[in-house]
Every structure is written in structure tokens, then in C-alpha cells.
Amino acid sequence: MTRKNYYLMSDGILKRRENTVYFINKDNKKPLPINKIYSIYAYGSLSFSSQVVNLLAKEGIPIHFFNYYGFYSGSFYPRETLLSGDLLVKQAEHFLDFEKRIILAKKFVEGAAKNMMKVLAYYNVDNPIKEILSELTDCDVITEIMNVEGRIRADYYGRLDEILPEDFQIGKRSRRPPENMINSLISFGNSLIYSTTLSEIYNTQLNPTISYLHEPSERRYSLSLDLSEIFKPILVDRLILYLVKKRMLNENDFEKDMEYCLLNENGRKVFLKEYDKRLKKTIKHRELNKNVSYRRLIRLEAYKMIKHLLGSKEYKPFVMWW
Amino acid sequence: MPSQKQHLQIRGTQINYFFICHTKLWFFSHNIQMEQESELVSLGKIIHKNSYKREHRDFALDNIVNMDFIRKGDFLEIHEVKKSTKMEKAHEFQLLYYLYYLKHEKGISNTKGFIDYPKIRKKQEFELTSDKEYKLEEIFEKIKEIVASDLPKPIKKPFCRKCAYFELCWV
Numbered sequence: 001m002t003r004k005n006y007y008l009m010s011d012g013i014l015k016r017r018e019n020t021v022y023f024i025n026k027d028n029k030k031p032l033p034i035n036k037i038y039s040i041y042a043y044g045s046l047s048f049s050s051q052v053v054n055l056l057a058k059e060g061i062p063i064h065f066f067n068y069y070g071f072y073s074g075s076f077y078p079r080e081t082l083l084s085g086d087l088l089v090k091q092a093e094h095f096l097d098f099e100k101r102i103i104l105a106k107k108f109v110e111g112a113a114k115n116m117m118k119v120l121a122y123y124n125v126d127n128p129i130k131e132i133l134s135e136l137t138d139c140d141v142i143t144e145i146m147n148v149e150g151r152i153r154a155d156y157y158g159r160l161d162e163i164l165p166e167d168f169q170i171g172k173r174s175r176r177p178p179e180n181m182i183n184s185l186i187s188f189g190n191s192l193i194y195s196t197t198l199s200e201i202y203n204t205q206l207n208p209t210i211s212y213l214h215e216p217s218e219r220r221y222s223l224s225l226d227l228s229e230i231f232k233p234i235l236v237d238r239l240i241l242y243l244v245k246k247r248m249l250n251e252n253d254f255e256k257d258m259e260y261c262l263l264n265e266n267g268r269k270v271f272l273k274e275y276d277k278r279l280k281k282t283i284k285h286r287e288l289n290k291n292v293s294y295r296r297l298i299r300l301e302a303y304k305m306i307k308h309l310l311g312s313k314e315y316k317p318f319v320m321w322w
Numbered sequence: 323m324p325s326q327k328q329h330l331q332i333r334g335t336q337i338n339y340f341f342i343c344h345t346k347l348w349f350f351s352h353n354i355q356m357e358q359e360s361e362l363v364s365l366g367k368i369i370h371k372n373s374y375k376r377e378h379r380d381f382a383l384d385n386i387v388n389m390d391f392i393r394k395g396d397f398l399e400i401h402e403v404k405k406s407t408k409m410e411k412a413h414e415f416q417l418l419y420y421l422y423y424l425k426h427e428k429g430i431s432n433t434k435g436f437i438d439y440p441k442i443r444k445k446q447e448f449e450l451t452s453d454k455e456y457k458l459e460e461i462f463e464k465i466k467e468i469v470a471s472d473l474p475k476p477i478k479k480p481f482c483r484k485c486a487y488f489e490l491c492w493v
Binding site (some may be wrong): 082083084085086087123162203285288290299300303304306310311312319 | 352353354356359360473475483488489490492493
């Protein structure tokens with residue numbers, strides 16, 4: 001598995017010459033060897049031809065697009081080649097059978113919350129997340145589960161302020177647009193992990209539109225939203241704390257206006273570089289007894305879901321054990 | 323009247339997997355395929371692509387059997403190219419199944435089967451005897467049963483770690 005993510009930060013053209021894709025911008029022409037691409041993340045404005053799309057589709061490589069502000073716009077999601085009607089039926093069954101849906105929805109909240117607790121524990125910050133989480137037992141509708149999730153997240157972000165330096169306080173979580181530096185980092189990171197997870201789902205037989213915690217009607221690949229929840233604390237929040245506390249990002253890496261605050265090009269570069277490093281970082285997996293990357297952990301999560309849906313092993317969300 | 327033809331919806335790979343692992347057989351039969359990322363499978367494909375280039379290759383029938391190459395003479399030679407001799411029985415029956423399929427579905431019975439191992443320059447001949455036919459028919463029944471049942475729990479085998487399904491099975 002030597003394929004890697006390509007992050008295109010500047011404006012440019014994707015061109016196909018024979019079976020190689022080139023990224024051409026005002027400064028140079030860079031080949032992207034087709035066998036080496038896993039996904040492409042496009043942050044600049046990108047022009048490309050259908051020949052490029054045909055080649056990427058053939059190789060099953062998605063492109064994720066982000067707009068001028070760094071928000072997720074959409075993906076070129078190549079034609080599905082991994083189709084399993086039997087699994088799709090099971091996926092739908094677990095959505096339609098309300099009790100089955102609730103089980104999965106709770107697991108996503110549980111996994112996310114436990115990982116948040118790990119993040120806080122690392123910085124020795126006391127928190128009531130465990131208690132709030134225990135209320136999940138009594139929830140029997142999705143809105144109640146969402147409510148518990150919302151309260152956990154609100155408390156969690158509040159606690160992060162205890163760790164963060166003064167100029168990087170969250171205050172209140174603001175999304176569209178993010179109103180301060182830390183909010184803009186969270187938004188940026190969350191849309192990134194969403195895309196990364198989508199790439200992983202693409203490489204399985206799971207259908208990305210059928211989800212359990214989030215409503216499938218969200219006009220998104222909502223299964224990716226479900227699975228991302230678990231990895232946000234691990235891959236995004238820890239990264240943000242790291243970048244901020246190490247002072248790898250400062251005021252100059254943001255573009256500010258009256259209403260919004262966004263990472264500028266240099267800020268994005270720093271963030272993406274460190275994010276990619278984390279995706280590649282490996283840990284020794286306990287069950288598999290082998291080294292797996294963080295990116296692979298997301299795939300394994302999809303595999304665990306497949307087995308849950310097929311009824312062979314109950315899904316247990318990934319929780320950091322260190 | 324129901325004929326034996328119903329049996330022969332089985333694909334060659336399924337016969338092969340039947341001897342290797344029933345969990346893998348079940349996944350594959352339900353279109354949960356994993357081969358696209360396995361380095362060993364890619365290696366196999368490269369060997370396949372670069373061997374016997376002068377032969378009549380990749381002869382597929384009815385989306386069911388996919389013979390690596392065939393050679394016409396007094397007999398019709400059916401060749402299957404394999405990387406190593408490790409899974410001999412699985413290879414043998416996959417090949418015999420092709421012969422069986424040709425005989426019962428297509429009425430072609432003057433056939434001979436060969437397994438070629440280009441890496442070790444070895445070739446083995448196999449014949450479809452009535453014993454083997456009977457054995458194959460037993461296998462058809464067993465495969466149908468496995469596929470129709472719930473996913474079989476994986477059983478740890480020495481070659482698990484090299485299998486493309488390793489993570490799916492054991493995570």
C-alpha cells in the first residue's frame with residue numbers, strides 16, 4: 001500500500017498524457033503517477049478534462065473539492081465497482097428496523113465520546129462526559145441520541161479551552177462561517193476527515209448514503225459523517241492541539257474579516273502536511289497483531305461495520321487505547 | 323424438469339475457495355471482494371499477464387468459467403496458470419470443474435487439463451474421471467449450502483495473514 005494522498009493547494013490544470021496525470025500550475029508541471037494516487041484533495045481551483053476523469057475512474061481514485069474558503073464542496077466519486085446487493089439490503093435493513101438503527105447510532109456517539117475523553121485525559125482535564133454518555137442507555141429515539149451527542153460535544157469544546165492558550169480559545173462553536181481561529185481549524189479539519197473517510201468507504205462495498213446516526217436525507221454521503229465522528233477527536237482535535245500548543249500556527253496563518261476567520265494558504269499547508277503525517281503514522285493493532293496506519297484504521301472501521309451488518313460480529317467503535 | 327444446469331451457476335473461483343476457506347468463499351459469493359488490493363493477487367495477475375503470450379488466452383464462458391488459455395489439437399487442452407503449488411487441491415478441482423463444465427454444458431469431452439507453474443517451470447496433467455465428477459457434484463451441493471447459510475466464522479489458518487480477506491475476517 002504505497003498509494004498516497006495528493007493535496008493540490010494552488011490553482012492549476014490536471015492533464016492526462018498517456019496514462020499519467022500532470023498537475024500544471026503557474027510555476028511548474030508535476031507528474032502524479034497514477035499507481036501512486038489514493039485520493040486527490042483540491043483546494044485551489046482546478047481545470048481538468050474528461051480524459052483525466054476517465055483515467056481516475058478506471059483506477060477508482062476520488063477527487064475531493066474544497067471551495068475558496070476551504071469548505072468541502074463535493075467529490076468526484078468514481079463509478080462504484082465494489083457492489084454487493086446482499087450487503088446493501090442488510091444496510092437498508094439496519095436502517096429501516098428502528099431497533100437496529102438505534103444500536104448503531106449509539107455506537108457512533110459512544111466511540112466519539114470515548115475518544116474525546118482520551119484527548120482530555122491526555123491533558124489531565126477532568127470532565128463529566130462519562131456521566132452524560134451514560135444517559136445514552138435511556139434514549140430510544142434518534143433526536144435524543146443527537147441531543148446527548150450535542151451536550152457531550154459542547155462540554156468537550158468548553159474543556160478544550162482549559163488546554164488552549166488565550167488567543168486560541170473556542171468560546172462558542174461557530175461553523176458557517178467560523179468566527180475565530182480555533183473554530184476555523186475545527187471546521188477545516190472536520191471537512192478533511194469527512195473526505196478521508198469517504199475515500200475509505202469508496203474502497204468497500206458499503207453504500208455511503210445509508211447512515212444511522214445522521215439522517216440519510218442530509219444530501220451528503222452521510223455514512224461518512226457517521227464514521228468520521230469516531231475519528232474527529234483522534235485525527236483532527238489532537239492535531240489542532242498539537243499545532244496550536246507547538247505554536248506551529250499563529251495569527252499570520254489566518255485571514256480575518258468582521259464575520260469570519262479562515263486559514264490562509266500557508267496555514268492550510270502547515271495543517272495538511274501534519275494531517276497527512278498523522279494519516280501515515282502507524283500503530284500496532286491489537287487484534288490483527290500488525291502495524292496499521294491511522295488511515296487504515298478508518299477502513300477497518302468500515303470492515304467492522306460490514307461484519308455487524310452481516311450479523312457475524314457486533315460492531316465496537318474504535319477507541320484509542322493509549 | 324429441473325436439470326443439473328442449475329448447479330453450474332457456480333464460478334471456478336468458488337470451487338477454488340471451497341478448498342481454501344469457507345469464510346472467503348461466502349464473502350466472495352456475496353460479492354464482497356477484496357482481491358483488488360492484495361499484493362499477492364497483483365503478483366499473480368502479473369505472472370498471468372506475462373506468461374504464455376503466444377497462446378490463445380483468457381477464454382471465458384458464460385461468465386462462469388475463465389480459462390487461462392486453451393490449445394487445440396487432437397484434444398482440447400485447458401490450461402490453468404498458477405503461481406505456486408501450495409494450494410494444489412484447490413487448483414486441481416478448479417481445473418477439473420472447467421472440464422466438467424465443458425462436458426456437461428457444452429458437450430465437449432475430448433479435453434485434457436493442465437496446470438502450469440511458469441515460475442518453477444512445472445506442468446501437471448489432470449483427467450476428469452467419473453470419481454472426480456462425483457466429487458465435484460458433491461462440492462456443488464456443499465457450496466450452495468455454505469452460500470445460503472450465514473457467514474461462517476473464520477478459522478485461523480497458517481495462510482490467513484497473506485489472504486486479502488485477513489483484515490475483514492480478523493478485525
